[in-house]
Amino acid sequence: xxxxxxxxxxxxxxxxxxxxxxxxxxxxxxxxxxxxxxxxxxxxxxxxxxxxxxxxxxxxxxxxxxxxxxxxxxxxxxxxxxxxxxxxxxxxxxxxxxxxxxxxxxxxxxxxxxxxxxxxxxxxxxxxxxxxxxxxxxxxxxxxxxxxxxxxxxxxxxxxxxxxxxxxxxxxxxxxxxxxxxxxxxxxxxxxxxxxxxxxxxxxxxxxxxxxxxxxxxxxxxxxxxxxxxxxxxxxxxxxxxxxxxxxxxxxxxxxxxxxxxxxxxxxxxxxxxxxxxxxxxxxxxxxxxxxxxxxxxxxxxxxxxxxxxxxxxxxxxxxxxxxxxxxxxxxxxxxxxxxxxxxxxxxxxxxxxxxxxxxxxxxxxxxxxxxxxxxxxxxxxxxxxxxxxxxxxxxxxxxxxxxx
Numbered sequence: 001x002x003x004x005x006x007x008x009x010x011x012x013x014x015x016x017x018x019x020x021x022x023x024x025x026x027x028x029x030x031x032x033x034x035x036x037x038x039x040x041x042x043x044x045x046x047x048x049x050x051x052x053x054x055x056x057x058x059x060x061x062x063x064x065x066x067x068x069x070x071x072x073x074x075x076x077x078x079x080x081x082x083x084x085x086x087x088x089x090x091x092x093x094x095x096x097x098x099x100x101x102x103x104x105x106x107x108x109x110x111x112x113x114x115x116x117x118x119x120x121x122x123x124x125x126x127x128x129x130x131x132x133x134x135x136x137x138x139x140x141x142x143x144x145x146x147x148x149x150x151x152x153x154x155x156x157x158x159x160x161x162x163x164x165x166x167x168x169x170x171x172x173x174x175x176x177x178x179x180x181x182x183x184x185x186x187x188x189x190x191x192x193x194x195x196x197x198x199x200x201x202x203x204x205x206x207x208x209x210x211x212x213x214x215x216x217x218x219x220x221x222x223x224x225x226x227x228x229x230x231x232x233x234x235x236x237x238x239x240x241x242x243x244x245x246x247x248x249x250x251x252x253x254x255x256x257x258x259x260x261x262x263x264x265x266x267x268x269x270x271x272x273x274x275x276x277x278x279x280x281x282x283x284x285x286x287x288x289x290x291x292x293x294x295x296x297x298x299x300x301x302x303x304x305x306x307x308x309x310x311x312x313x314x315x316x317x318x319x320x321x322x323x324x325x326x327x328x329x330x331x332x333x334x335x336x337x338x339x340x341x342x343x344x345x346x347x348x349x350x351x352x353x354x355x356x357x358x359x360x361x362x363x364x365x366x367x368x369x370x371x372x373x374x375x376x377x378x379x380x381x382x383x384x385x386x387x388x389x390x391x392x393x394x395x396x397x398x399x400x401x402x403x404x405x
Contacts, residue, residue: 012131014188020146022181028150029174032259033158035242040167053364055109069117070346077191085115086182093175097168125329141274141326151263208337219397222390228352229387230290236359244373249305258314266322273323282330283395292320294384
């Protein structure tokens with residue numbers, strides 16, 4: 001093996017490590033463990049759940065900057081935004097002990113969500129496909145399974161830290177680890193393999209539809225609506241899943257274990273869904289993912305406190321939710337190729353900005369009004385089926401699958 005190929009082999013696995021662990025920590029802390037911080041913040045500041053949920057409503061910041069970041073990623077590469085975003089997110093967690101009012105909470109959440117496009121879907125979706133072009137579905141799935149590994153491990157660690165220390169220490173602890181990953185990425189991650197190494201660089205980024213042509217198509221609008229409705233699970237369901245499960249009858253420890261179990265189920269789901277997306281269609285697999293989440297939520301609601309029923313719903317939901325994160329950028333690649341993936345993803349995120357605002361606010365508002373999440377989740381189930389409709393329509397309109405060789 002030449003020195004050039006050896007260097008690229010080492011770098012591609014450094015890229016994988018960075019994407020896997022950064023995604024695991026960020027999603028594990030800010031999605032799976034978000035609900036575990038609600039009661040400590042309520043006691044510390046006297047905020048309502050609607051007010052705390054404003055911290056997640058500010059997730060629209062990630063969509064606001066996504067078109068700009070996506071365009072520059074296409075032009076300049078992913079590394080600069082990956083590293084910068086990791087630093088931004090780490091500061092958004094590390095400085096939380098200094099909060100004294102709700103404005104500070106919203107501001108620090110804004111820092112975290114501003115770093116989302118550069119660290120999560122864009123980083124995994126582009127870097128994995130560039131460095132592993134022959135197994136892109138599997139490697140995107142494997143890298144994003146870090147989100148679920150984080151969901152498995154981080155809630156348990158968070159519960160231990162909160163039980164033995166406090167919420168302030170927990171945020172600084174996790175923020176410090178993300179800062180270490182940012183420094184690692186600064187030194188070891190590269191945008192793409194060396195041009196001379198033809199065994200790795202197959203010019204996958206040159207294939208596809210240009211940005212302006214892509215966004216003028218009907219399938220772009222349908223895909224945007226489908227993914228936006230599917231993503232309600234990230235902004236609406238998951239951040240408050242733990243308290244929802246408690247309100248349905250699980251104890252705090254059981255609800256925490258359930259969150260970790262959802263993470264564990266997702267690791268296998270991502271690998272299976274990612275592999276099948278290489279053989280069939282990532283859009284079809286996204287429909288399956290969203291359908292399973294809808295059924296899982298329905299089973300939880302219909303259990304009316306029955307523990308076996310709740311856990312059955314958690315298992316079904318976990319299988320579906322686990323596959324979703326690996327499929328979003330693959331959906332865009334399937335329809336439009338990788339030529340303008342960053343720009344198309346950015347515009348899609350921007351057009352779906354309303355859901356980022358509405359979903360967490362809706363969950364908190366309905367809970368504060370009814371002391372229950374049940375009505376909110378009934379609405380979400382309906383939204384999921386709307387998403388499936390638009391995704392099926394996208395699949396029907398798409399005449400070329402860029403993922404298939």
